[in-house]
Amino acid sequence: MKLTVALISMGTIPAPVIYAAPDGEDLSIGKSLADMLVAGETVISREQDRIDDPKLGDKGLSGETLLEQTREIYRRATGVDAAAVDPASRHGRLLRAQMDAIVEVMDANQTTINAKGTGFKGFIPAVFARLVNEAFARKAKGEAEVKVTGPPDRIRNRKARPDAWETNVIKSKLLAPNWPRDHAYSAAVETGGRAAFRVMVPQYYDETCLACHGSPKGEVDITGYPKEGAKLDELGGVISIILYR
Template sequence: MGRNRYFTKTLPFGLALFIVSLFFSVPAATALSDADKTAIGTEITTIYRAARGVIAKSQKLINDASKGDKGLSADAVIAKTKENYKKATGGDFKMADAGSLKGQTQAALIDAIKNVMNDAQSLINEKGKGLKGFLPAIFAKQMGDGFNKNISGKAYIKLTAPKSYVRNRANRPDKWEANVIEKMFKSAGYEKNKVHTENAKHKGKDAFRLILPEYYKKACLNCHGEPKGEKDITGGKKEGGKLGELGGAISFVIYN
């Protein structure tokens, strides 16, 4: 009888505790530390840059009017992306656990690369046509849009730049991004290539934000260099950028 009374008294508390745990369980992103989120942001921006680098290096091939199949299938681009990733990090690309936010963001980005490249095959393989317009920035925008759709509101990525360098209005920096770019990235003492992280609102939601500065490389100057105002191969006006100058940034968000 004593035993039964013990279970009768304690069972409601156990049930209550279980019910409370259901209502007050901590979301996965909130349970992560800022260091964890920084690691995820660094991982995703590294993959993002690695993939864009494949398209940047392939511009001459893509715009070769004499060639049909360019050998840039989705699988080929993903393989080259992983090669670039290894060069950047010194280690092989490895998928994290599918249930983790890192694994989910990795899968969302790889799937976005695959979809963009599958959709672009008829364009990039068109024989007899030179300039295809499949530029690194166009690819990066499409890749980012695909990622944002795939990750279903858990994270967000976009290319941005100083306001005077933005061509695509969708890439305009928001207030937080503009402040970091103008007051930190442009300051003489800011460490090159150093990411900035902060807990700040994004589109009205509490979020962990990471932004990575990017600097003009030689290949970038074909479209974004000097003389300022001259038309580049796409018809856009050159920004007058100089080698090593801050040219843009990759903005990444994890929602809390």
């Protein structure tokens, strides 16, 4: 109704507008999706000992329970209640797709997580994140993608390899000695023949990561991969978000 009034008062019929989100909005959506993914990984990390306790059966980590804890960490990190983000907005739609992906992955892995008599189950934050990102890609239907990648010499899973653009950003920006810590890199860049806005959010190794990614280099960790010899605070990974336009 308002639109009609405006058009009449302007006295002209405007040319069709091709919607393009301003870069600032896309950047904040990208960071928000990274924050939610990290929040989920944080819950898995916090629960890791319980998940891998062979004496425990049901861990009480259903999709809904995990999501509730994830949203709380996201809320503390961002000051935003994810449930309050307008579901009709691009941000709200993508955030919901991601939260649905978290629930789906947890519900699909209950048998693994609750297996009694098994210690280490391989359900670690990196695996959780990869599965959530795969489920998210299906739900976001070509509108957006989230991937965890990293410096090429730090990659374990082939699926996590950086593409040419990511490799260049990692080498020339995120690994540059003067790059400010925690600062995301973003750019509008054509990807797969489509106009896109891309965001790269750096992640650094903390003490908990070094049990697997640290020293001695080459020694096999609990997951069966050789350790990378990484050091505290080095760039360990990057959450790479593509928002297609």
